[in-house]
Amino acid sequence: HTEPRVGGGPVGTCRTRRLHVSFREVGWHRWVIAPRGFLANFCQGTCALPETLRGPGGPPALNHAVLRALMHAAAPTPGVGSPCCVPERLSPISVLFFDNSDNVVLRHYEDMVVDECGCR
């Protein structure tokens, strides 16, 4: 389930967008015990100036991203484009499930949830 404005219309600046992953949707609900789903989120938005310059409280902007946004604004070059809006901070989840030997398994997976996006 994503935010309603993702498809079409102005996308706005690069930021985290809600994306809920439901294990039922992908057909894993019979062997995944918990969670039923989780907020994985994703990144979307433009990386132009001045958005590429991080606002107060965020991580410092990547110089290369600022340079690229500057160049794209000054002299757009086909194929180069502006920086990309990508995950910058991620967090883990744990999944409880039945495996094929009917064991109950708890596994820890890193980098499964996008907490913060940035221009790179």
Add this chain to the structure above:
Amino acid sequence: PASLGPAAALLQVLGLPETPRSVPTLRPVPPVMWRLFRSRNPQEARVGRPLKPCHVEELGVAGNIVRHIPDSGLSSRIIQPARTSGLCPEWTVVFDLSSVEPIERPTRARLELRLEAESEDTRGWELSVALLAEAEHPGPELLRVQAPPGLPLRADLLGTAVAANASVPRTLRLALALHPGAAATCGRLAEASLLLVTLDPRLCPLPRSRR
């Protein structure tokens, strides 16, 4: 079908080499696994500090995979009933460890037994554990644990029946014998399971062995 395309690739990334069956044999989830899940789930744990991805805090060991493995072949044979020589039945339990990948290293292997006593008197109960090789004859006694009041009975097998710093065997067969001690009665083994914690060195650094 998950065996094709991106779903298979994702399962591979999640460390599931084979596609899970669509309808597993459902069984109650053991309370210990719920507790561990809740303590490791960032949304539920609500802990101020980040969780250590390669550590199972509640069990106090390194590891990123915890499995609750039910016995897959409980059998018992009567040797001599307790009322004559003080011995009780001997049990054989078998654990299927084929789902553990060879690269995984065990950091905790806890045998959990639920014994049902014939009477309240379980004083002095002791359980001896031995490996059961193919030839049905138990090997030497590996360890002996006392049965605490208010069962269940637990025994740590790492370093005895399960070698540390090595791949786990595909099958673990144990011979268990109950020694009644002062209590002149025996018990019945109602349930046996193995709580196995492993560490995948591709995702987590191996703990350094104690000097």
